[in-house]
Amino acid sequence: MSIRVENISKRFGQFQALQPLTLEIPDGELVGLLGPSGSGKTTLLRIIAGLETADTGRILFHGQDVTNVHVRDRRVGFVFQHYALFRHMTVAQNVAFGLEVLPKAERPSNTEIYKRVANLLEMVQLGHLAKRYPSQLSGGQKQRVALARALAMQPQVLLLDEPFGALDAKVRKDLRRWLRSLHDELHFTSVFVTHDQEEALELSDKVVVMSAGKIEQVDSPQELYSRPESRFVFDFLGHINVLDAQVKGTRLQQGDAWVELPKPITVPVAQLYLRPHEVHLQQVPVAHANLPLTINAVSLIGAEVRLELQPDGWQADEPWEIGISHAQYNAWQPMRGDRCYAVPDIGHLFMEGVTEPETLTWASTLIQDPNFPKRSAHLAEVS
Amino acid sequence: MQTRASLRVGDQPWVKWSLISLALFIVGTLLIVPLVAIFVQAFGDGVQGFLANITDTYTLHAISLTLLVAALTIPLNLVFGVFLAWLVTRFEFPGRKLLITLIDIPFAVSPVVAGLLYLLLYGSNGWLGSWLMDHDVQLMFSWPGILMVTVFVTCPFVARELIPLMQQQGKEEEEAGVTLGASGWQLFRRVTLPNIQWALIYGVVLTNARAMGEFGAVSVVSGNIRGETNTLPLHVELLYQDYNAVGAFTSASLLAGIALITLFVKSFVEWRQARQRRVLDEVSE
Numbered sequence: 322m323s324i325r326v327e328n329i330s331k332r333f334g335q336f337q338a339l340q341p342l343t344l345e346i347p348d349g350e351l352v353g354l355l356g357p358s359g360s361g362k363t364t365l366l367r368i369i370a371g372l373e374t375a376d377t378g379r380i381l382f383h384g385q386d387v388t389n390v391h392v393r394d395r396r397v398g399f400v401f402q403h404y405a406l407f408r409h410m411t412v413a414q415n416v417a418f419g420l421e422v423l424p425k426a427e428r429p430s431n432t433e434i435y436k437r438v439a440n441l442l443e444m445v446q447l448g449h450l451a452k453r454y455p456s457q458l459s460g461g462q463k464q465r466v467a468l469a470r471a472l473a474m475q476p477q478v479l480l481l482d483e484p485f486g487a488l489d490a491k492v493r494k495d496l497r498r499w500l501r502s503l504h505d506e507l508h509f510t511s512v513f514v515t516h517d518q519e520e521a522l523e524l525s526d527k528v529v530v531m532s533a534g535k536i537e538q539v540d541s542p543q544e545l546y547s548r549p550e551s552r553f554v555f556d557f558l559g560h561i562n563v564l565d566a567q568v569k570g571t572r573l574q575q576g577d578a579w580v581e582l583p584k585p586i587t588v589p590v591a592q593l594y595l596r597p598h599e600v601h602l603q604q605v606p607v608a609h610a611n612l613p614l615t616i617n618a619v620s621l622i623g624a625e626v627r628l629e630l631q632p633d634g635w636q637a638d639e640p641w642e643i644g645i646s647h648a649q650y651n652a653w654q655p656m657r658g659d660r661c662y663a664v665p666d667i668g669h670l671f672m673e674g675v676t677e678p679e680t681l682t683w684a685s686t687l688i689q690d691p692n693f694p695k696r697s698a699h700l701a702e703v704s
Numbered sequence: 705m706q707t708r709a710s711l712r713v714g715d716q717p718w719v720k721w722s723l724i725s726l727a728l729f730i731v732g733t734l735l736i737v738p739l740v741a742i743f744v745q746a747f748g749d750g751v752q753g754f755l756a757n758i759t760d761t762y763t764l765h766a767i768s769l770t771l772l773v774a775a776l777t778i779p780l781n782l783v784f785g786v787f788l789a790w791l792v793t794r795f796e797f798p799g800r801k802l803l804i805t806l807i808d809i810p811f812a813v814s815p816v817v818a819g820l821l822y823l824l825l826y827g828s829n830g831w832l833g834s835w836l837m838d839h840d841v842q843l844m845f846s847w848p849g850i851l852m853v854t855v856f857v858t859c860p861f862v863a864r865e866l867i868p869l870m871q872q873q874g875k876e877e878e879e880a881g882v883t884l885g886a887s888g889w890q891l892f893r894r895v896t897l898p899n900i901q902w903a904l905i906y907g908v909v910l911t912n913a914r915a916m917g918e919f920g921a922v923s924v925v926s927g928n929i930r931g932e933t934n935t936l937p938l939h940v941e942l943l944y945q946d947y948n949a950v951g952a953f954t955s956a957s958l959l960a961g962i963a964l965i966t967l968f969v970k971s972f973v974e975w976r977q978a979r980q981r982r983v984l985d986e987v988s989e
Contacts, residue, residue: 372879392882399883405876409898419884422894467880474884 322383322477322510323348324369329378330534331364338364339534341377346527348383351504351511353521356531357557362514363482365531369512370480371395382478395478398471398509402483404463406455412466413438413451419474441469444503461492468500472507479504481513485520497524518558522546530554551676555594555669562600562641562663564593564612577634580665581609583681592671594678597644599667602628609683612663614641616655626650633660742960745953757954765931766939766955769847773935774915777854781911782904785862790896793870794878804867807860815857819924822853845927850935853921858914862907869903870896902980906973913966917959 324346331339339361354362367373371392379388416438442448445465485493521528522542530537538550549555566573571585614630625644669678826833826843843849881895919937926933943952
């Protein structure tokens with residue numbers, strides 16, 4: 322079932338939670354609402370469900386106006402952040418609830434309800450816990466019960482409010498994958514809210530990035546990542562290294578740091594945004610860039626080694642973060658306090674008065690650096 | 705090796721033991737001795753005397769009036785308390801905070817003042833009372849008046865118990881219920897009520913104890929008509945003024961007995977609630 326949000330706005334007292342916004346969610350898609358807290362994403366989700374009433378605008382399900390349809394009759398599945406399981410009911414009773422409160426004419430027989438509940442619990446792999454109470458379950462199990470309970474009504478729309486927010490990293494990853502396969506199998510339209518960009522990018526067909534009650538961008542994860550339309554989207558999707566600089570011809574300059582641009586620009590100031598994997602580090606500056614940095618911290622968690630770097634002789638609001646491979650790490654053995662130079666390969670230039678960035682590439686630097694820093698050489702140089 | 709003196713406050717044995725004995729002395733003289741004395745006095749003329757006093761017509765009437773008032777007060781306050789608690793914890797509206805504060809008025813006001821207020825309003829010379837008089841309705845100096853002031857005095861008990869619990873539990877479960885298609889009544893019956901049942905029972909126990917024991921407010925509006933508007937606490941006073949000490953203590957021992965039962969039930973319900981709260985804490989983790 323497709324969902325259309327038309328000109329919806331909402332105000333809580335003095336706070337404008339949602340600016341009038343319009344959004345189209347095609348049938349069968351899995352859409353993530355991504356944004357920081359206070360961006361209005363949960364409010365939007367609750368308005369779609371009918372748990373909150375919008376001040377203006379309409380909600381359409383499959384072309385039909387449901388704005389004034391009570392939440393009880395909208396028949397959407399809703400999964401709450403803190404599960405909201407009925408604490409005095411067993412797992413099976415929780416899942417059966419939606420079927421048991423149906424009007425007598427529509428209600429399946431008790432044996433039918435029992436069968437449906439058993440099937441649902443099997444689907445969420447919790448058949449063996451049917452007689453447990455919510456307080457006896459782990460967070461991940463509770464969330465799966467909540468999902469089974471929402472799916473019992475066979476909704477065509479499933480809405481999830483930060484479904485994995487309260488779970489630990491590993492369980493979250495498992496559940497995410499599981500939800501994706503469930504969605505692909507059952508073909509309902511799903512909308513979920515998250516503040517975790519990784520979750521949104523991994524799970525969604527389409528991501529809706531929100532900030533301050535507005536939609537910033539609606540795109541597929543790939544498009545969103547490769548073509549962020551605004552500074553906000555850029556900032557929000559992972560760490561960004563920023564050089565805030567003055568323009569002198571083809572050169573961006575700030576303190577000791579400078580970067581030579583492939584072509585001249587006309588604005589007086591600009592910001593160069595560099596993603597951690599679009600920069601590499603080396604021992605000496607290159608012809609097109611001089612970005613001296615001091616290593617602040619080295620963390621070895623994950624697929625690559627992440628270095629936190631402090632600008633040396635220039636300023637940045639946040640420390641820089643650049644990833645190097647483990648092979649590189651083993652060869653170089655960087656340590657806290659070491660000095661090195663960042664070399665941009667791809668950059669995104671934000672100019673005054675333009676929301677969209679201009680993407681730049683420096684082809685020359687993709688050649689392997691012959692002076693790739695080695696720990697021994699570095700030590701010799703320092704002493 | 706030298707043992708070091710502990711520096712924790714109140715750790716010296718003499719402080720500890722003198723505090724304990726002081727507490728025991730106070731509890732003994734102020735609570736236990738009087739309680740025992742009630743029963744000793746009640747049985748002053750032996751078991752026969754006790755039974756004779758209890759089966760006295762006026763005493764029996766006082767008992768039945770007290771039971772009637774309590775039996776009517778409890779359901780009224782139950783409905784009112786649940787309604788009020790639901791209102792202030794599930795809806796946002798202007799004046800909500802004020803309403804929560806106003807619930808406590810019966811606790812803050814002396815019961816005698818409450819009784820007087822009702823007398824002035826509903827008495828034969830009162831604003832509403834004179835109109836009611838014209839329509840042959842007499843509230844004061846009859847049992848409906850006693851019921852009215854008792855309801856007033858006890859009305860915060862149920863709501864006071866429910867409000868913090870319902871605030872803590874939040875409305876997520878009810879929202880979940882409504883997205884699953886439950887009607888308002890189904891929601892209350894199957895989701896809200898099971899979650900608040902122990903707090904509700906606790907509120908009822910307190911309401912009952914107060915409804916049976918209320919003296920001040922009832923004494924103002926009752927008129928102390930023996931065999932008509934005399935409740936058990938008023939009856940105790942009347943008998944005492946008649947120099948019938950044993951009779952007075954016999955009735956008092958009934959009230960004391962109710963108090964003891966109340967304490968027992970209250971402890972049991974508190975224990976159940978503590979258990980529920982532990983479960984609640986685990987759930988919210």
